[in-house]
Amino acid sequence: MIRLTREFSFEMSHVLGGYDGSCSEIHGHSYRLFVTVKGVPSADPADPKLGMVTDFGMLKRTIEELVVSVYDHSFIIRETPADAEFVAALRRRFTRIHVVGWQPTCENILVHLAAMIVPALPSGVALHSLRLHETANSFAEWFAEDQV
Numbered sequence: 001m002i003r004l005t006r007e008f009s010f011e012m013s014h015v016l017g018g019y020d021g022s023c024s025e026i027h028g029h030s031y032r033l034f035v036t037v038k039g040v041p042s043a044d045p046a047d048p049k050l051g052m053v054t055d056f057g058m059l060k061r062t063i064e065e066l067v068v069s070v071y072d073h074s075f076i077i078r079e080t081p082a083d084a085e086f087v088a089a090l091r092r093r094f095t096r097i098h099v100v101g102w103q104p105t106c107e108n109i110l111v112h113l114a115a116m117i118v119p120a121l122p123s124g125v126a127l128h129s130l131r132l133h134e135t136a137n138s139f140a141e142w143f144a145e146d147q148v
Contacts, residue, residue: 003128005036006059010072014104017078026075032133035063035117039125054125066116076104106134110142 013028039053049055074096077083090097102108110130118127126144133139 001038002041002053003036003038004053004056004059005034006056006063008033008035008063008068010068012071012074012076014076016103016105017080017083018103029134031071032139033063033067033113034129034131034133035059036128036130037121037125038128054122058122062120063117066120067113071098074098076100076109078103106132106138106140110140114142114144114147 010031010033011028012031013026015026016023018024037054037059041051041053042049044050075090075094076098077087077100079087079099079101087097087099100112102112110132113132114127114130117130121127128144130142131139132141
């Protein structure tokens with residue numbers, strides 16, 4: 001079993017409605033996402049991916065399509081009745097608004113990303129872990145083995 005990790009970066013803003021600190025204000029982060037997959041390298045001499053768990057380029061394309069192209073330079077907010085008018089005003093002016101049914105914390109963003117990534121991976125390749133840095137010294141981690 002071998003693990004491969006690829007790093008991705010994107011800029012995203014959010015607000016934590018109802019939070020009792022400064023993150024209750026609109027703010028943004030330069031997110032760094034580390035995606036680690038695992039599998040057994042191909043041993044088939046006829047396979048163009050001989051010796052690989054998967055192609056790093058495939059992993060790059062998958063994550064850029066599912067995550068980076070969707071969330072880079074966007075705003076994410078939890079759907080609440082109190083914010084309905086605000087969200088409507090944002091949508092009249094901006095296109096990259098994501099209204100979600102959960103508080104957009106680093107932890108919940110990871111759960112959401114994992115749910116998107118797992119079904120998109122090729123056969124024989126499993127998502128092992130995700131690490132999402134909100135700042136240079138603050139991150140959350142998701143591990144498949146913990147998801148029982």
